[in-house]
Amino acid sequence: xxxxxxxxxxxxxxxxxxxxxxxxxxxxxxxxxxxxxxxxxxxxxxxxxxxxxxxxxxxxxxxxxxxxxxxxxxxxxxxxxxxxxxxxxxxxxxxxxxxxxxxxxxxxxxxxxxxxxxxxxxxxxxxxxxxxxxxxxxxxxxxxxxxxxxxxxxxxxxxxxxxxxxxxxxxxxxxxxxxxxxxxxxxxxxxxxxxxxxxxxxxxxxxxxxxxxxxxxxxxxxxxxxxxxxxxxxxxxxxxxxxxxxxxxxxxxxxxxxxxxxxxxxxxxxxxxxxxxxxxxxxxxxxxxxxxxxxxxxxxxxxxxxxxxxxxxxxxxxxxxxxxxxxxxxxxxxxxxxxxxxxxxxxxxxxxxxxxxxxxxxxxxxxxxxxxxxxxxxxxxxxxxxxxxxxxxxxxxxxxxxxxxxxxxxxxxxxxxxxxxxxxxxxxxxxxxxxxxxxxxxxxxxxxxxxxxxxxxxxxxxxxxxxxxxxxxxxxxxxxxxxxxxxxxxxxxxxxxxxxxxxxxxxxxxxxxxxxxxxxxxxxxxxxxxxxxxxxxxxxxxxxxxxxxxxxxxxxxxxxxxxxxxxxxxxxxxxxxxxxxxxxxxxxxxxxxxxxxxxxxxxxxxx
Numbered sequence: 001x002x003x004x005x006x007x008x009x010x011x012x013x014x015x016x017x018x019x020x021x022x023x024x025x026x027x028x029x030x031x032x033x034x035x036x037x038x039x040x041x042x043x044x045x046x047x048x049x050x051x052x053x054x055x056x057x058x059x060x061x062x063x064x065x066x067x068x069x070x071x072x073x074x075x076x077x078x079x080x081x082x083x084x085x086x087x088x089x090x091x092x093x094x095x096x097x098x099x100x101x102x103x104x105x106x107x108x109x110x111x112x113x114x115x116x117x118x119x120x121x122x123x124x125x126x127x128x129x130x131x132x133x134x135x136x137x138x139x140x141x142x143x144x145x146x147x148x149x150x151x152x153x154x155x156x157x158x159x160x161x162x163x164x165x166x167x168x169x170x171x172x173x174x175x176x177x178x179x180x181x182x183x184x185x186x187x188x189x190x191x192x193x194x195x196x197x198x199x200x201x202x203x204x205x206x207x208x209x210x211x212x213x214x215x216x217x218x219x220x221x222x223x224x225x226x227x228x229x230x231x232x233x234x235x236x237x238x239x240x241x242x243x244x245x246x247x248x249x250x251x252x253x254x255x256x257x258x259x260x261x262x263x264x265x266x267x268x269x270x271x272x273x274x275x276x277x278x279x280x281x282x283x284x285x286x287x288x289x290x291x292x293x294x295x296x297x298x299x300x301x302x303x304x305x306x307x308x309x310x311x312x313x314x315x316x317x318x319x320x321x322x323x324x325x326x327x328x329x330x331x332x333x334x335x336x337x338x339x340x341x342x343x344x345x346x347x348x349x350x351x352x353x354x355x356x357x358x359x360x361x362x363x364x365x366x367x368x369x370x371x372x373x374x375x376x377x378x379x380x381x382x383x384x385x386x387x388x389x390x391x392x393x394x395x396x397x398x399x400x401x402x403x404x405x406x407x408x409x410x411x412x413x414x415x416x417x418x419x420x421x422x423x424x425x426x427x428x429x430x431x432x433x434x435x436x437x438x439x440x441x442x443x444x445x446x447x448x449x450x451x452x453x454x455x456x457x458x459x460x461x462x463x464x465x466x467x468x469x470x471x472x473x474x475x476x477x478x479x480x481x482x483x484x485x486x487x488x489x490x491x492x493x494x495x496x497x498x499x500x501x502x503x504x505x506x507x508x509x510x511x512x513x514x515x516x517x518x519x520x521x522x523x524x525x526x527x528x529x530x531x532x533x534x535x536x537x538x539x540x541x542x543x544x545x546x547x548x549x550x551x552x553x554x555x556x557x558x559x560x561x562x563x564x565x566x567x568x569x570x571x572x573x574x575x576x577x578x579x580x581x582x583x584x585x586x587x588x589x590x591x592x593x594x595x596x597x598x599x600x601x602x603x604x605x606x607x
Contacts, residue, residue, distance in 0.1 A: 089401025139566030425461035428453030488550030
């Protein structure tokens with residue numbers, strides 16, 4: 001008697017077919033890291049014969065056609081390298097599954113960087129060379145550079161405080177002629193926006209006053225307290241308002257130098273040796289290390305263990321390429337800014353740094369925002385949440401390399417599946433499917449695939465190599481990871497569950513001349529459960545009654561390991577109220593039609 005075949009021993013691999021219906025011969029490198037897996041290896045269509053006969057009884061049934069169904073759930077994560085390290089712009093390990101669902105992949109291998117042309121609190125005007133395609137950047141996260149410089153000498157030994165550069169200010173220049181004690185004629189480089197500087201403090205020598213009005217065309221700033229005498233053509237500074245940087249991200253650089261990789265100290269993808277002349281006896285455990293030049297640039301990793309004697313820094317995850325003795329590095333920390341004093345230029349961080357800053361400490365202050373809409377003609381990107389101050393023509397920005405998946409109406413690929421079930425192999429060809437994305441609170445984000453395929457073979461087979469090292473570990477859906485929620489202009493609402501479904505209609509046709517699976521159509525839809533808003537926050541019922549449409553988008557995970565869902569047009573339907581944890585919840589059905597020329601209902605972005 002043979003041993004029982006165990007349900008616990010299962011593995012499925014999938015590979016795109018060069019010719020639809022022809023076995024692409026997947027290997028173990030094409031394995032799927034499935035959370036759930038249900039396979040119906042033989043679904044049959046039956047002809048039920050009812051011939052006339054002289055006696056009672058049933059009849060032989062004839063199998064006219066058959067196919068298979070494969071249901072797979074995977075945990076969503078970004079693409080990574082061969083060892084599963086998240087890598088912006090890398091194709092995810094589940095690429096074949098997505099493309100077999102009538103979606104196409106678009107990749108930007110390089111970061112998108114530039115200097116803005118200005119903007120408002122809700123708009124960022126990108127550089128003149130930015131894409132001319134509408135919504136080319138919609139759904140992408142953008143990191144905007146707000147300030148950078150060299151810190152001043154510290155005000156105390158408090159590691160939570162950083163005194164920014166003496167030049168840190170909203171604006172500075174030399175007054176033009178014609179200023180009075182209450183009306184200052186700012187330099188021609190001052191803002192052209194009326195009342196832009198209202199509420200800020202202007203400093204001239206040892207005197208200062210608060211600006212009460214500002215004319216962007218004449219550059220005249222009116223102050224509340226008169227200066228002692230009409231100022232001449234002298235230097236002035238407009239200070240930032242208090243808490244200008246609050247909520248932003250500050251990067252503080254502690255050490256910089258060249259990696260040691262020689263003789264007994266050979267740096268690797270997991271262990272980096274630092275020079276004594278740079279780091280001394282300081283313990284840099286818990287800091288970030290960025291490889292800035294050389295073979296491994298640019299990569300940032302957390303140092304999880306540090307040997308002060310050998311100066312070996314062990315990384316939390318591997319870097320992609322072994323560094324050399326020509327690779328330079330920066331040791332830094334990042335902290336959220338919780339307060340800023342515009343007069344003293346002292347910035348307060350959410351938690352202490354490892355080291356007190358010095359007059360040589362470099363810093364950079366950035367803020368991450370989500371692009372909700374982009375006009376390719378004007379180069380203007382709408383962002384959420386709003387900036388605290390409008391960007392200027394000196395504002396820098398960066399969007400990481402990315403991979404996008406959007407539905408297509410032609411050119412659908414098909415996949416071959418090999419399903420191993422403890423010493424047996426089922427194979428299916430011409431497989432095409434549909435996918436839905438589920439983000440439920442305190443669970444892993446899931447991609448749920450339903451495939452149909454043609455039955456190819458069933459035979460005894462040994463289990464393939466179980467290698468899923470290229471799959472990136474997912475992040476749970478929670479407050480820390482799932483951000484920038486935006487629905488019909490309603491920003492940062494609280495959601496318990498968001499689900500969107502491409503809803504492809506799969507058809508198996510088996511007739512003289514062809515036997516295939518094809519995608520007949522799609523009807524994207526979904527649902528969302530949110531904390532019930534007040535009418536003044538978001539009038540759900542008016543939006544439903546008047547068939548109002550608007551975007552749905554959100555991000556999951558930090559930049560560099562981030563997933564985003566972008567739906568340009570969403571119609572809200574059938575609101576219903578319920579309760580969870582004592583909170584009134586509203587659940588809405590989502591109808592997600594295409595926009596404009598189509599093929600854009602649900603876009604998955606990995607950045």
